[in-house]
Amino acid sequence: MTATDTHRTIDAVWRIESARLIAGLTRIVRDVGLAEELAQDALVAALEQWPTSGVPNNPGAWLMATAKHRAIDHFRRRARLERKHAELGRELEVQQDSGGPDLDAAIDEDIGDDLLRLVFIACHPVLTTDARVALTLRLLGGLTTDEIARAFLASEPTIAQRIVRAKRTLADAHVPFEVPRGPELAERLSSVLEVIYLVFNEGYSATAGDDWLRPALCDDALRLGRILAELVPNESEVHGLVALMEIQASRTRARTGPSGEPILLLDQDRGRWDHVLVRRGLAALERAENLGEALGPYTLQAAIAACHARARTAAETDWARIARLYASLAQLTPSPVVELNRAVALSMAFGPAAGLELVDTLTSEPSLKDYHLLPAVRGDLLRKLGRFDEARAEFHRAATLTRNSRERTLLLERAKESTSAQVRWPR
Numbered sequence: 001m002t003a004t005d006t007h008r009t010i011d012a013v014w015r016i017e018s019a020r021l022i023a024g025l026t027r028i029v030r031d032v033g034l035a036e037e038l039a040q041d042a043l044v045a046a047l048e049q050w051p052t053s054g055v056p057n058n059p060g061a062w063l064m065a066t067a068k069h070r071a072i073d074h075f076r077r078r079a080r081l082e083r084k085h086a087e088l089g090r091e092l093e094v095q096q097d098s099g100g101p102d103l104d105a106a107i108d109e110d111i112g113d114d115l116l117r118l119v120f121i122a123c124h125p126v127l128t129t130d131a132r133v134a135l136t137l138r139l140l141g142g143l144t145t146d147e148i149a150r151a152f153l154a155s156e157p158t159i160a161q162r163i164v165r166a167k168r169t170l171a172d173a174h175v176p177f178e179v180p181r182g183p184e185l186a187e188r189l190s191s192v193l194e195v196i197y198l199v200f201n202e203g204y205s206a207t208a209g210d211d212w213l214r215p216a217l218c219d220d221a222l223r224l225g226r227i228l229a230e231l232v233p234n235e236s237e238v239h240g241l242v243a244l245m246e247i248q249a250s251r252t253r254a255r256t257g258p259s260g261e262p263i264l265l266l267d268q269d270r271g272r273w274d275h276v277l278v279r280r281g282l283a284a285l286e287r288a289e290n291l292g293e294a295l296g297p298y299t300l301q302a303a304i305a306a307c308h309a310r311a312r313t314a315a316e317t318d319w320a321r322i323a324r325l326y327a328s329l330a331q332l333t334p335s336p337v338v339e340l341n342r343a344v345a346l347s348m349a350f351g352p353a354a355g356l357e358l359v360d361t362l363t364s365e366p367s368l369k370d371y372h373l374l375p376a377v378r379g380d381l382l383r384k385l386g387r388f389d390e391a392r393a394e395f396h397r398a399a400t401l402t403r404n405s406r407e408r409t410l411l412l413e414r415a416k417e418s419t420s421a422q423v424r425w426p427r
Contacts, residue, residue: 003051010046010055016216017060018043018142023114025067030177032121033167034074036139042066115140115220116227117177122166123191126173131166134159136195140224141202141217150403179231189232193241193298196221196228200245205404213256218249229284239288240299246281247305250274262410266314278309300329319349336365344377352384372401376411383418392418 018039025035042063056062122136137148145163149156180188203217225242232238254272255263285306288299295303304325311317326342339362347355359378368374379394395415399408 006051006055007047010043010050013046013055013059013063014043015142015214017063019115019118019140019220020060021063021067022139023118024064025071026118026121026177027114028068029071031171032118032139032175032177033171034071036167038067038070038074039063041070113179115224116231117179119192119195119224120179120188121170121175121177123188123195124170124173124175125188126169126175127166128162129191129194131162131169132191133195133198134162135166137198137202138163140195140220141199143202146403147202185232186235189228189235189238192228193237196224197241197244197298199224200248204248205407213252215252218245218252221245222249234291236288236291236293237296237298239284239291240296240302243281243284243288243302244298244305246277246284247302247309250277250281250309260406262406265308270312270314273309282306282309295328297329297333300325300332304329317348319345323349336362336368337371340368340374340377343381347381347384352381356381356385370401372398372407372411374398375401376414379414379418383414388418391415 021039021042022032022035025038026032029035029038045066046059046063050056118139119136122139123132127135134148137143138145145160146156148163149159179185200218200221203214203219203221205213222242222245225238225245228235228238229242250273251265251268253274254268254270257263281302285299285302288302289295304322307318307322307325323342323345326338326345330338330342339358343355343358343362345355346358356378359374359381362368362374363378375394376398379391379398382388382391382394392415395411395418399411399415402408402411
């Protein structure tokens with residue numbers, strides 16, 4: 001294996017293991033900022049050693065063991081300053097010297113609970129909502145600040161500062177590593193759902209890199225959502241979010257071609273959808289609706305996804321219902337992105353001119369200035385209306401805005417198709 005191959009493997013391992021590693025370390029050191037630093041130290045050690053020694057059979061356990069050694073060194077240095085740290089350091093030394101627990105068990109022990117506790121730490125009320133989401137995306141999703149910034153439609157320095165301040169605030173407040181109970185649980189649930197939703201979205205449509213999908217993130221989000229559904233079974237929005245993720249995840253195999261190229265929803269082979277996940281999603285949606293509460297934003301989005309899941313072919317999709325559901329969602333949670341999606345539904349239900357009319361009202365929206373899907377949608381509607389020069393320009397602009405190479409290729413192909421269509425268009 002070449003050094004380049006090893007670095008790629010390390011990156012893949014980090015994406016898979018980082019959340020569990022940080023969660024397990026937080027349980028040990030009781031400081032989420034320190035846990036992330038120790039995890040990063042272990043990553044650096046892997047980058048230094050694995051190209052020569054080779055990737056270990058259990059890379060997650062190797063990272064955990066290395067991070068624990070770093071923790072012992074840290075507590076030794078801090079022993080004179082903080083008695084608690086000294087006690088923890090001695091305890092870890094005793095465990096290590098006596099053989100300690102099995103390393104495989106160390107990485108897997110109570111991992112679901114650890115991840116859930118980590119989410120609730122990152123979503124603690126001492127933090128602003130934006131900080132809660134950004135920090136959890138960083139810790140649970142292993143995302144870079146650039147990827148988080150794009151998810152937020154915000155600048156990278158803003159997100160970086162937000163994460164640093166959040167970790168400092170948690171440390172100063174001595175936030176316990178535990179799942180909240182009683183009324184506090186209900187108060188913090190909405191921010192947790194928002195976090196899980198954004199983690200899933202990053203896995204479902206990666207903002208940057210060479211891959212259209214990052215299934216590991218989807219799996220992490222689904223796992224957390226299912227844990228929450230068991231923890232708070234009478235909260236309809238939890239089941240609504242789980243339903244949305246199950247149905248969306250069911251399309252994974254059909255969303256890419258043989259070479260990893262994106263395949264959009266209307267072009268997908270629905271026979272390749274995972275119908276077990278579809279059934280689970282529809283069951284979760286029914287559970288949410290049967291609780292009798294007013295439909296929340298996640299349940300509404302799940303209902304939209306269900307319209308696609310129930311249609312045997314793309315042509316059978318009930319776009320008029322989808323447009324109505326997006327209208328309800330826009331009233332509940334006004335957002336330019338929701339309006340952009342509603343425009344797509346309107347175009348499918350009532351023609352491209354109806355969709356373009358709404359899209360054109362969004363072109364001056366500041367938060368969508370660098371959002372590549374705005375020109376992508378506008379280009380598609382213009383192409384359907386025979387305005388090929390404008391469509392081509394919009395697809396090219398969208399291609400310059402996306403940071404995902406697969407998506408960029410798709411958009412450039414759309415631009416090329418617009419040129420070809422212009423030649424064939426009857427004059």
